Amino acid sequence: MTNWQSTAPAGMMARFRQVRQQTLALCRGLSAEDMLLQSMPDASPGKWHLAHSSWFFEQFVLGRDPAYRPRDPAWHYLFNSYYQSVGPMHARPQRGLLSRPSLDEVRGYRQYIDDAMSELLNRGDDPELAALVELGLQHEQQHQELLLTDIKHAFWCNPLQPAYRAALTDTATAKAVPLRFVDGREGVVEIGHRGEGFAFDNETPRHRSLLHPHALANRLVTNAEYLAFVREGGYCEPGLWLSDGWATVQREGWQHPIYWQDDLASEFTLAGLRGLDPHEPVCHLSYYEAEAFARWAGARLPTEAEWESAAQRVAVDGNLQDEQRFQPRAANGDAALLQLYGDVWEWTASPYINYPGFRPLPGALGEYNGKFMCGQWVLRGGSCVTPRDHIRASYRNFFPPHARWQFAGLRLGQDR
Amino acid sequence: MTNWQSTAPAGMMARFRQVRQQTLALCRGLSAEDMLLQSMPDASPGKWHLAHSSWFFEQFVLGRDPAYRPRDPAWHYLFNSYYQSVGPMHARPQRGLLSRPSLDEVRGYRQYIDDAMSELLNRGDDPELAALVELGLQHEQQHQELLLTDIKHAFWCNPLQPAYRAALTDTATAKAVPLRFVDGREGVVEIGHRGEGFAFDNETPRHRSLLHPHALANRLVTNAEYLAFVREGGYCEPGLWLSDGWATVQREGWQHPIYWQDDLASEFTLAGLRGLDPHEPVCHLSYYEAEAFARWAGARLPTEAEWESAAQRVAVDGNLQDEQRFQPRAANGDAALLQLYGDVWEWTASPYINYPGFRPLPGALGEYNGKFMCGQWVLRGGSCVTPRDHIRASYRNFFPPHARWQFAGLRLGQDR
C-alpha cells in the first residue's frame, strides 16, 4: 500500500516513543488554558493537536485490527481533521470550543494510544504496519510544528504578549554572511522522492524536470534587507505586488510582517517581544510579501525544482526544532548554499500541484495531500520549528498565498 | 451622585461577601478550560466574568482613592467591557483568547479586590461608597446570570453536550395550571423605581404611564403550547412573523427553539440533554419567536407598563437562582398571576428606550445602560438563573430581538 520503506520494528518502537514524547515536551509550560486557544480558523488548539495526532494512529493504524476498541467512539468526530471518507467531523473553526475532553483526558488518550501501539509494535515484523506507523509519526511531527506556530499566533493575540519560552531571548548577535548568487544546474534533472526512506505521496513519483539557467542566493533574505523594502515604501507601491496581494495589503492594512511592531524595531517571538535582529532571516511572510520583495530586489523566487536540485547535494542540517531556538538565526559558514534546511520555510515560485504520474495513497489516506492541490504555493526546507528527522530535499510544504503565521521567509533566485 | 439608598456598612460587608462567594460557588465544577470558552461574540468566558466583575470594583469603587494600587494596570484594558470614557478595551469577540492571566491569577485578583474592599468597607460610614458598592454587587449579580447563560451555550456547542450540574435532571413532573387571562389596571398608573432600595438608572424616574384596557395570562407559555405552534407549521408561515424575524428564520434555518433537538422530544439543559417537559415554560426564545407565537395564539405580548403595574402588587418570589434548579418549572399555585418572577425572562411589547426625564448616572457609569437604548426589547421578571435579591418589579432587562441564548420566554397579553 505504501511506497516507502521503514525502520525495523525495534527501531520503530524507540522512534515512536521519541516522537510522541517530543510532542509532549513541546507542551511544557503551556497551561490547560493555553492549550485550548484557537486564535483563528486556520489554527488549532494545542490540545486538539495532541488529540488529533493520537486519533491518527487510532484511525489508520490501530483501527485496522477489528479487535481494537477506541478510547471513546464519540471522540472520532471531534478529532478527525478532514478525512471525509471516514465520516463527518467537528467544524474546524470550532475546535477552540472543546473544553471537554479536558487536557488531562487527552493526555490519558495519548497514553491509551501509546499503550496500544506498544503492544502492536511488539507483535513482530510487519512492513505494512511499519510504514503506517512511520506515516503517523511524520504526521505527528507536522503537528509539532503547527502546535508551535499556532501558539505563537495565539499569544500574539493576547495584549499581554506572553512568552512561550523566556530563555529564547538569549540570541547570539552574529552577522549574516554577504549575499551572493550561486549558479544552479541546467537541463533535465530528477526531482521527487527516490524511494528510500519515508516520503509523503505528494513527493512522488521521482520524475524528470527541466531546469532553465538560473542562480540561487547563498542565504535567506534578512530582516535588514526586508526592512529596507518596508522603509522605501514597499507596502505602498501597487506595482510591486500581485493583484491579489495588493488587494490584501489594502483590505488588511498590512504595513510590515505580521509579528513586527509598528516601530519597525521589535518583533514578537516565542520568547516574547524583542528587538528586531537585522541579521536574522525575515520570518512570517506571506507569499504575497515574499514575491513582492523579490520583485523589488530585482530578483524572483526560486522554483521548487531549482531548490530541490540544489538541496539534493546538501546534507540536512541547520537551525531546526532540535536546536530548541525556535527563532531563525543569521547565516554563517562557508558552504556555497546556506540555510537550505531550517530557519524559515522558503516560499517558491511553484504552485502546489501534483507531480506527473502522481497517485495519492489508497483509501482515506489519499485525502492527506492530494485534495489540497489548488490555490497554494510550495515552500521548501523546513524551519526552526521543524524536526531534523522530518525534513528532506524532496519535502513539499504548501500554504495559501495570504498565510502569514507560518515560519516562512524567502531565498532569492535569478534567471541566468 | 446615585439616587438609591443602600444598606448600612455592616450589612454591606456581609452582603459583599455573600455575593462575591456566590459567584465563585457558581463556578464549582467548571475547569479552567471551561472557564475560557467563548462560543460567540455575544457571550463571554466565565473567567472573564470573574475578572470583569472584580475590575468593576477596582475602576468604580477602589479607584476613587488615589492611593489605591491596581493589581496589574495592564489588566484594565483586558477587563473593561464597554466603558469608552475610561479608556480603550480588548475587543469583545476576542475575550476567549485570554489564556493569560490564568484562572488562578484571576482568582487571585478577586481575592486582591476582596481584601481591598474589606479594608475600605471597614473604614466606616459613607453613603456614596455604600451606593457604589451596591451597584457593583448588582452588576456582579448580572454577570452571575450571564456566566450561566454563556456556559450553557458553550456546552451546547460541544458535540459531547456536557452537563454543568448533573443533579438537575431530577425534576418534579408537575402539571401547569390551566391558562386564564386576568384583567389589568386601566388608566394612568405610576411605574419606574420609587426611590427606596437599589435600582439601575434606566428604571428611573418613576413616572405616570397610561394603560389601555388589557389582560395578562396567569402564567407563562408552556413547552406543550409552543410545541403545538411548531407542529402546526409556525416556522413555515411568514404571515406570523415580523419581517426581520422571518428573514432570520430563513437565513438561520430556525425550526424550533435553539436548545430543542430536531426530534422535538428533548432539549439541552444545564443538566445535559433531557426529555422536553410539556408543562415547563418554554425557554430560550428570541423576541421574534415569542412575538410570532403570540400572534399565532391570537394574543400579543404585554407592554412593560402593563407587566410592571401587575407585578408591583406581587412579592418577589419564585424559581430563581437561589433554588439552584437552573431550569424553569411548571406553574402551580393559587395566585392570580403566577411566575411573574423567576423561571424565564418575559419578552414584552416594549422597545427598550428611556423613561420620560431619564438621566443616566454621571460620568463613565452613565454608559452602563443609556447607550444601549436602540434596537432592543424589554424583558421583565428575572429567570431561574437570576438571584432573588437582584430582581424587582421595576427591573428592566433588554436584548436584541434575535437573541436566543438567554433564559427568555413569554406570557400572553390581550386587549380588553
Next chain:
Amino acid sequence: MTNWQSTAPAGMMARFRQVRQQTLALCRGLSAEDMLLQSMPDASPGKWHLAHSSWFFEQFVLGRDPAYRPRDPAWHYLFNSYYQSVGPMHARPQRGLLSRPSLDEVRGYRQYIDDAMSELLNRGDDPELAALVELGLQHEQQHQELLLTDIKHAFWCNPLQPAYRAALTDTATAKAVPLRFVDGREGVVEIGHRGEGFAFDNETPRHRSLLHPHALANRLVTNAEYLAFVREGGYCEPGLWLSDGWATVQREGWQHPIYWQDDLASEFTLAGLRGLDPHEPVCHLSYYEAEAFARWAGARLPTEAEWESAAQRVAVDGNLQDEQRFQPRAANGDAALLQLYGDVWEWTASPYINYPGFRPLPGALGEYNGKFMCGQWVLRGGSCVTPRDHIRASYRNFFPPHARWQFAGLRLGQDR
C-alpha cells in the same frame, strides 16, 4: 374592509390621473439607463417604482375582478415587493438587473393599468373600491418620494455627480429664524387618525396618550448648527452616541452627513454639487446622527406623540414636493412652530411600534405596515419630496436607525 372614507368616483378619476401623471412627470429628464439604477439593496430603480406602483393596482384593485387579465402574469413575480401572502417575489437587491421589461414596456404597463382603472372607475359608485384606489394612490405617492431619494443616492454614487434638475441650484439665500423652544401640551391627549379621510392602518386607532411636560423647537436644526457639531468633534466623541451608532461611525468611517463633501463646504443635491447653505435645515441624517446631535445640543428628540399633538393644530403647508424645489429651505415666518410639514422628515424619539389596539388591514394588505414594527424609528412631517396631499399630522414614516439616504433631519425637543 378599510376604515377610511374616500372621494366620490368623479373626483377619484381626476385624482387618479393627477397622481399617476405626477409620477411620470418626476421621471422627466431621466433616461432609461438612469431609471435602471439600483445603488444599494435599500433603494430601487425608478423603473421598478413605476412598475411596482402599477402592479399594486393590478394586484389589489383590478385583480378583485375575476375577469381582469393581467398585462403579463410573469411580471407579478418581478413587481411584488414584499407581500408574501400573494406569492414569492424577485429578490430585492436584484431589482437593478431587470433590463427587461424595458422602460418603454413599463410605460406601456402603466398605460394598460390606467386604461383598466379608468374603465373600472367609470363603472360607478363603490365605496370599497374608492377606498382601495385611494390606498393605491397614497402608495404611489410614497414611491414618488422614494424614486427621488433613490435617484439622488444613485447619482451621488456616480463620480460625475450628475444633476437631476439643474435649475434647482437657484436658491434663495434666506436666513433661518432664531431658535426658540415652545411649550407643548401636557397630560392625556388623543393622537392617531380620527377616521375622516385616508390614513394608513399604522395611524390607527386614535387613542389616548400621556404627554409629559415638554417643549419643541420652533424650527428644524440648520446646517450651520450641525456644522458646529461636526467641527467640535461630534463624530470623534463616543460619549455622544448610542452604542450601535458609535459602532457604525467607526465601521463606516462617517465624518459628516452622507451628501456633504469632506471640505464641509458643499453638498450633493438633486441639482448637483452646491455650496452648503448654513440656513437650510440639515438633511440626510441617520437616526444615530440626529440623536447624537440632540444630546450634544443638551436637548433630545421629540416623541411622536409630542410632535403629533403640536402638528394637529397646524395646517399642512410648507416646502413639499409640489414646490418642486426638492431641497429643504431656511425657516421663515411668524408661526410658533415652523417647518412641521415638508423640508425634512423629523426623526422622533419613538420606536416604530403598533398603537394600542392596532389591527392591520385584512389579507395581504396587512403586510403593508405591521410586519415592519421592529428595529425602526418613527419620522414625522414629510419632506421637500413628499406630496402635499399625502402628508398629515398622524402620518407615521419609519426607517432603521442607520438609514441616511432619506430626506431626514431633526427638530429639538426638551423636557420641561
Next chain:
Amino acid sequence: MTNWQSTAPAGMMARFRQVRQQTLALCRGLSAEDMLLQSMPDASPGKWHLAHSSWFFEQFVLGRDPAYRPRDPAWHYLFNSYYQSVGPMHARPQRGLLSRPSLDEVRGYRQYIDDAMSELLNRGDDPELAALVELGLQHEQQHQELLLTDIKHAFWCNPLQPAYRAALTDTATAKAVPLRFVDGREGVVEIGHRGEGFAFDNETPRHRSLLHPHALANRLVTNAEYLAFVREGGYCEPGLWLSDGWATVQREGWQHPIYWQDDLASEFTLAGLRGLDPHEPVCHLSYYEAEAFARWAGARLPTEAEWESAAQRVAVDGNLQDEQRFQPRAANGDAALLQLYGDVWEWTASPYINYPGFRPLPGALGEYNGKFMCGQWVLRGGSCVTPRDHIRASYRNFFPPHARWQFAGLRLGQDR
C-alpha cells in the same frame, strides 16, 4: 517596446475598422438598459466594455501624442480597469451604476476615438504604433468575448430569461464522434510564442518544456457524459473534489452546471432556454467541476504544454465567434484531435504562472497580464465567442477555479 510584429499601416486601418465595427455589431439588439447591466462584481456592463476598450486606445496609443485631447478627462477614472500606474479608478463592482455617460455618449466616444485613430494611422509607417494598435485590437477582442459572457450571465439573472439572439435556437442535432485518446509528444518540446505575429507578453518567451508520456482525448467532454456524472452523484461525493471545490459545492449548493435547469433537461443559452443537447460539449464549468469530472472519469486534465504541443500542428479553425452560433457544437470530422479551437475554453491542469524568463511589457502595460499570476488556472483554445483571428496555439487564458460564467469546458487527458 513590444516584441511582436504587426500588419502594415494600410492593412492595419482595415483591421482596426473591422474589429471596432464587430464590437458594435455584437451589441445589436441590446438596449441601453441591457448595456448597463452588471450582474456580479466579476462581470461588467456592455456599455463599460465599449467605453473601456476605447479608453485603452486613448490611454496607450493616442495619449502618446502630447497634442491629443481626451474626449473627457473625467472619463479616465471611469474607464480605467486596473492599471494602477496610470491612476486610480472607479470601483469594479460599481460599474453598473454609471448611467452617465449614456450609451449614446459612449458611442460618441467610440467615434471620437475612431476618428483620432484614423488620423493617426494615416500619418504613416510606425512599427511601434502598429504594435500598440494591434495590442489595442486584441484587447478589444477580449472584451468582445467578455461582453457576450457577461450579458449571458445578466440575462440568466432575469427571471424572464430573455434571449440575446433568438435565431440561435436553430441547432443542428449532430452526433458527437466517439471518444478516443491520442498519444501526445514526449520529451522536450518548445512552447510559447515564436515571435511572429501578435502575442500577449504572458505567452513569451518561447521556451523548452518537458512532456511526460501522455494522451489527449480526441474531442471535448459532452453534455451526455457530464450528465452521467451528475446523475451518478458527482456533486454529492466529496472524494471526487478538491478540498476547496467541495467547500464551494457545499456553500453554494451547486448541483449541476450553472446554466442547466434543475430538471437536467434544459439549459440557458444566448438564445434563451432550450433543451440540453447531449452531443454538445458541456459548457460553463468551473475548474472545480472540470477537475472533479476528470477524476470521476478516471482521467485528468491536460497540462497547458501538452495542449499547446498538440495544437501547434493544427490550424486555427472551428466553432468560433465568426460563426455567430455563440453556443458549442457537437464534435464531428476526421481529424485526430477535434475542437482544439472554439466551442469551449479548455481548463488545463496548469496554474497560471509566468514562463521561465518572462518579462512583462514595460510601463503600465506590464499590468496587463503579469500581476494576475496567482490563484488562477490556464484555459486554452478559445470558445464559440472568441474571434478566429484572436486565438492561437500559444494563447493563455486564465480564470480563478470557481469561475463558472465563462464558456469553459474540458478535454480529458491521460498518463501513458
